[in-house]
Amino acid sequence: MSATDRANRIELQAADRPIREVNDEIRAALADGREVLVRDARSRHNLGVGLPSASRVRFEGSVGYYCGGLNDGAMIEIERNAGWGVGEAMARGEIVVGGYAGMAAGASMRGGLLHIRGDAGPRCGVAMKGGDIIVEGRIGYLSGFMAHAGRLIALGGAGEACADSLWGGEVWLAGPAESLGVDARIEEPGAEEVESVEALLASRGLGDSGRDWRKVVSEQRLWHFESRDAKAWLMI
Amino acid sequence: MKAPYEYPFDPPSEDAVAMRDGAIEGRTAGSPDAYDAGESARWSPKAIADVHAMAQLGRYQLRGYNTFSRRMPSFDDLVFVPATMTRLPLEGYRESCETATVLGDRPGLVSEPLRLDIPIYIASMSFGALSANAKAALGYGASRVGTMTCTGEGGMLEDEREASTTLVYQMTPSRYMLDLEHLRMADAIELAVGQGAKPGTGGVLLGMKVSERVARMRSLPVGVDQRSTVRHPDFLGADDLQVKIEELREATGYRVPIFLKMGATRPRYDVAIAAKAGADVIVVDGAEGGTGASPELLLDHTGIPTVSAIRAAREALDECGMSGKVSLVAAGGIRSGTDAAKCLALGADAVMVGTAALMALGCNSPRYLADYETLGTSPGRCHHCHTGLCPVGITTQEPHLEERLDVPGAAERVARFLTAMTMEITLLAKSCGKSSVHNLEVEDLRALSLEASAFTGVRLAGIDRPFTW
Ligand SMILES: Cc1cc2nc3c(=O)[nH]c(=O)nc-3n(C[C@H](O)[C@H](O)[C@H](O)COP(=O)(O)O)c2cc1C
Ligand code: SF4
Numbered sequence: 001m002s003a004t005d006r007a008n009r010i011e012l013q014a015a016d017r018p019i020r021e022v023n024d025e026i027r028a029a030l031a032d033g034r035e036v037l038v039r040d041a042r043s044r045h046n047l048g049v050g051l052p053s054a055s056r057v058r059f060e061g062s063v064g065y066y067c068g069g070l071n072d073g074a075m076i077e078i079e080r081n082a083g084w085g086v087g088e089a090m091a092r093g094e095i096v097v098g099g100y101a102g103m104a105a106g107a108s109m110r111g112g113l114l115h116i117r118g119d120a121g122p123r124c125g126v127a128m129k130g131g132d133i134i135v136e137g138r139i140g141y142l143s144g145f146m147a148h149a150g151r152l153i154a155l156g157g158a159g160e161a162c163a164d165s166l167w168g169g170e171v172w173l174a175g176p177a178e179s180l181g182v183d184a185r186i187e188e189p190g191a192e193e194v195e196s197v198e199a200l201l202a203s204r205g206l207g208d209s210g211r212d213w214r215k216v217v218s219e220q221r222l223w224h225f226e227s228r229d230a231k232a233w234l235m236i
Numbered sequence: 237m238k239a240p241y242e243y244p245f246d247p248p249s250e251d252a253v254a255m256r257d258g259a260i261e262g263r264t265a266g267s268p269d270a271y272d273a274g275e276s277a278r279w280s281p282k283a284i285a286d287v288h289a290m291a292q293l294g295r296y297q298l299r300g301y302n303t304f305s306r307r308m309p310s311f312d313d314l315v316f317v318p319a320t321m322t323r324l325p326l327e328g329y330r331e332s333c334e335t336a337t338v339l340g341d342r343p344g345l346v347s348e349p350l351r352l353d354i355p356i357y358i359a360s361m362s363f364g365a366l367s368a369n370a371k372a373a374l375g376y377g378a379s380r381v382g383t384m385t386c387t388g389e390g391g392m393l394e395d396e397r398e399a400s401t402t403l404v405y406q407m408t409p410s411r412y413m414l415d416l417e418h419l420r421m422a423d424a425i426e427l428a429v430g431q432g433a434k435p436g437t438g439g440v441l442l443g444m445k446v447s448e449r450v451a452r453m454r455s456l457p458v459g460v461d462q463r464s465t466v467r468h469p470d471f472l473g474a475d476d477l478q479v480k481i482e483e484l485r486e487a488t489g490y491r492v493p494i495f496l497k498m499g500a501t502r503p504r505y506d507v508a509i510a511a512k513a514g515a516d517v518i519v520v521d522g523a524e525g526g527t528g529a530s531p532e533l534l535l536d537h538t539g540i541p542t543v544s545a546i547r548a549a550r551e552a553l554d555e556c557g558m559s560g561k562v563s564l565v566a567a568g569g570i571r572s573g574t575d576a577a578k579c580l581a582l583g584a585d586a587v588m589v590g591t592a593a594l595m596a597l598g599c600n601s602p603r604y605l606a607d608y609e610t611l612g613t614s615p616g617r618c619h620h621c622h623t624g625l626c627p628v629g630i631t632t633q634e635p636h637l638e639e640r641l642d643v644p645g646a647a648e649r650v651a652r653f654l655t656a657m658t659m660e661i662t663l664l665a666k667s668c669g670k671s672s673v674h675n676l677e678v679e680d681l682r683a684l685s686l687e688a689s690a691f692t693g694v695r696l697a698g699i700d701r702p703f704t705w
Contacts, residue, residue: 023486045479050416050487065476066483070416085470089414107469108411110455126469127411129455146410146465148455167456224443225295225461 011037014044014059023049030055030074043083048076053092065102068095071112084121087114090131103140106133109150115204122159125152128169132200142181144171144216153197155206166218172197174211183222189215296533298440300365300621300631302433302526302569302591303535309543311575313688314681315697318667326666333662334672337586339563340424340493340516348491349516350402350424352586353382354658355673356576358650359521359567359590360406360426360497362388364441364450365528365621366594367638368395369646370630373597375399376643377650381658386426386588389439389464391453392418399647404495407484409438410464412454416487424517425484426495427477429468432525432542432568434534435499438464442529444624447633477513493517493563499525499538500545500568507552507564517563519588520549524569526591528631529622542568543582544691547678550583573660580661581676582692589657596653597646598628604640 010029014022022038026048029036035056041047045064048057053073062080071090078086081099090109097105100118108127116124119137129148138156145161147169157175164181172189180186189197194213201207289297319325326333341349358374365388366374372395378385384402387393391413397403405422407414419425430436441450441462451458471480481494496515498506500522510518522542527535546566553559566584569591570576576587591599602615607627611620621631629641665673668680682697683689689696689703696703 019482020486020490046483046486049483050419065479066470069483070414070419070487072416084476088470089411089416091416104470108414110414123469127409127465129411129413145469167460222463223457223460225298225463 008033009035009037011039013039014047015040015042019044019046022047026051026057030057041078043081045083048074051076051093062099068093071095073112081118082116086116087112090114092131100137101135105135106131106152109133119156120154124154125150125169125171128152134201134204134206136206138175141178144169145181147171151197153201155211163216163218165222166216167223168218171216173214173216177214177216180216183219184216185219187215187217189213296531298442298529298622299532299535299619300527300529300623301619302524304619305536308524308541308569309685309688309691311543311569311571311578313685314543314578314683314692314694316577316581316664316668316680317682318664318680319669323669325669326671328663328666331666331671333665333670334674335658335662337674339565339586340495341563342493342516342561345485345490345514346493346516347489348423349493350384352384352402354654355580355586355661356573356654356657357383357586357588358385358593359526359588360386360388360404360428361526361528361590361594362390362406362439362441363393363396364388364390364445364454364633365631367626367629367632367641368393368449369638369641369643370594370597371396372399373641373643373646374593374650375403376647377593377596377654378402380647380651381654383654384423387422389428390441390450391415392421393453397421406497408464409466409468410454411469419484420488422488422492424493424495425488426497426519427468427480427484427515428497430466430499430501430521431497431527432499432521432523432539433527434530435501435539436466437531437534437538438466440464440529440531440622442622442624445631445633450633474509474513477510481514495519495565497521499523500540500542500549501538503540503545503549504552507549508556508558511553511556511558511562515562517565518549518553519565519567520545521588522566522568525567526594527621541691542566542570542579543688546579546582546584547692547694573657574664576657577661577664577673577676578681580673581678581680582694583678585674592657593650593653594630596650597630597641598649599626599630601628603628607637 038059041059041061043062043064047067050070051074055074058077064083066085068076069088071093073093076095078097082097082101084102085104087095088107090112093112097116101116101120103121105120105124106114110129111131114133116135120135120139122140124139124143126145128150130150133152135154139154139158141159144163146165148167149169153172155174158177160178161181162177163171163184337352337355339350375396376399379401385400386404389408402423404424406426408428443459443461493516495517496510497519523539563585566579567588579587604627626632629638681694683694
């Protein structure tokens with residue numbers, strides 16, 4: 001048996017076991033009200049998908065694609081790096097990535113908090129519809145692409161085409177952006193908004209009142225399909 | 237040197253050469269007719285109107301409905317060759333013919349495959365493109381005859397979940413309102429990578445239809461012209477898709493089938509790749525497929541016709557040993573049970589209808605004539621779904637229009653239409669000697685044109701050989 005029971009915590013191995021079996025064991029333990037420690041995550045894909053609220057899981061090592069995808073309220077901690085789509089479509093809960101995150105972290109998420117301690121790859125927060133993403137490092141190119149709502153906060157700045165084609169939502173940068181995307185503009189944040197972002201960061205142990213914030217929002221030129229937008233849409 | 241020929245009469249005067257006797261003054265070339273008609277094959281009235289429209293709008297035109305291209309081969313280019321001497325027909329009015337259809341039966345991967353009573357279901361058409369009443373009516377009508385509907389791109393509408401006993405949840409690249417609970421309430425999940433009307437391009441919903449309820453479900457500002465992404469946010473190629481499919485299975489406990497819907501472009505390769513990536517059901521939607529709104533040029537100039545796609549898709553599944561494991565659904569331009577039967581014979585396990593189901597609801601029916609006129613059209617010619625001003629309450633979000641669609645009456649029409657389509661299929665199947673509609677086969681068809689034979693590999697009528705090069 002791969003699971004070792006210690007008080008209220010269950011430890012199990014991912015290693016090269018069938019992922020379905022690993023996830024079934026995680027879900028069973030959580031249903032039992034146990035916390036779960038998954039050892040040797042070995043960059044396996046689809047670990048901890050669709051987990052319920054009021055549950056706690058820690059992955060030792062790095063995880064592959066879609067870890068914590070469709071999260072429904074679980075607190076998930078990943079010791080090292082995460083592959084593509086960590087926390088994609090999360091509705092509620094919290095996911096912390098100790099290292100770097102690959103492409104499309106928090107893609108189309110609707111709520112909850114995704115906290116990445118390192119850098120995030122391209123298209124971080126793509127199509128996001130709510131919740132907060134904090135990236136302590138830098139976010140890659142096309143981050144926030146076509147986001148609808150929510151906050152994407154990057155302390156280390158952003159790559160090219162930041163916040164491209166935003167519908168809504170906000171990208172907060174405490175560092176430089178290589179370039180802004182189509183239909184994105186920088187707006188001076190209000191004091192209350194800054195306070196709210198700083199409070200969120202402080203709650204994560206990242207308090208620092210000296211940051212020079214740039215808030216990127218939608219210029220709303222692409223909200224309507226009119227000829228004056230044709231250039232922006234790269235149609236001519 | 238030979239002397240030039242001379243007439244044996246005096247050279248005629250210019251006046252004598254000119255056509256007289258009522259000819260139009262000054263018009264020496266061509267018949268008056270050709271001038272008056274002024275028809276150029278290239279500069280058709282439509283081509284001219286298109287330039288005028290682009291010159292004024294500064295963009296291409298968008299519209300709903302489906303392609304008007306006359307170049308598409310038709311299901312009418314194929315006929316059935318029923319049992320005669322080599323085969324025995326079943327009694328059309330007496331003997332039974334199985335219509336039950338199972339999709340996504342993959343032991344070990346899918347614990348609850350879809351079991352439909354008929355081989356036809358309602359295509360994904362979003363709430364947003366359609367009114368809530370239309371969604372509900374399609375759901376009740378489909379439930380009544382033991383088949384299913386699909387959510388479409390805008391998320392799961394409560395009205396539809398309630399109406400449809402079996403409901404496919406569509407995940408498009410935009411992932412509007414993607415919700416774990418909704419995924420788990422669905423009877424199947426469809427990953428859409430394209431659709432026949434506009435393969436390679438994302439969805440469009442013009443602002444007139446982005447009502448408060450639609451906007452809330454899609455987390456969009458009310459009234460924006462929504463143009464969706466075409467690439468999925470978190471997978472790109474087939475290898476990633478395979479991981480994504482596994483994620484969806486994990487999220488839904490390996491309970492429901494995973495569909496992959498594509499526009500027909502290179503079905504021989506695309507279908508093989510989708511099967512390899514682990515889809516349980518592959519939906520191939522031909523170029524004739526309907527749409528709520530698309531750039532018109534894509535309707536007419538992208539994708540391949542449904543008849544041509546089905547054979548290629550089936551051969552692809554045969555070639556990679558996936559026939560019998562992966563189900564194939566065909567769609568695009570299916571108007572009747574006859575069309576559907578031809579799809580089954582060409583190799584589909586089931587078919588899906590969009591536009592035809594809207595017709596059953598009452599699309600293009602001759603009522604509310606003044607409202608058709610306001611749109612600049614008339615019953616039978618309407619293609620104005622994109623405007624949100626559907627005269628009969630189907631493709632609209634305007635409450636006063638939507639209420640014109642009486643849900644119970646419309647549901648019953650859908651149910652009766654699907655029943656009649658099924659009867660058409662069984663009538664043809666029985667004449668071909670089949671005790672199940674799924675036994676229809678290519679051998680039951682003959683092509684009426686070289687083109688149809690060349691596209692499908694179906695044998696030409698009479699000569700009994702497929703056209704080959
Ligand atoms: C009004 C309308 C809305 C549609 N919305 C969607 C959609 O949200 N997602 C999708 O994949 N296809 C959508 N389609 C395409 C259909 O799912 C289907 O592929 C097509 O209608 C089949 O062709 P047919 O209309 O000739 O039966 C829509 C079609 C129509 C007519
Ligand atoms: S009647 Fe309504 S659904 Fe039918 S083509 Fe016109 S607008 Fe579209």
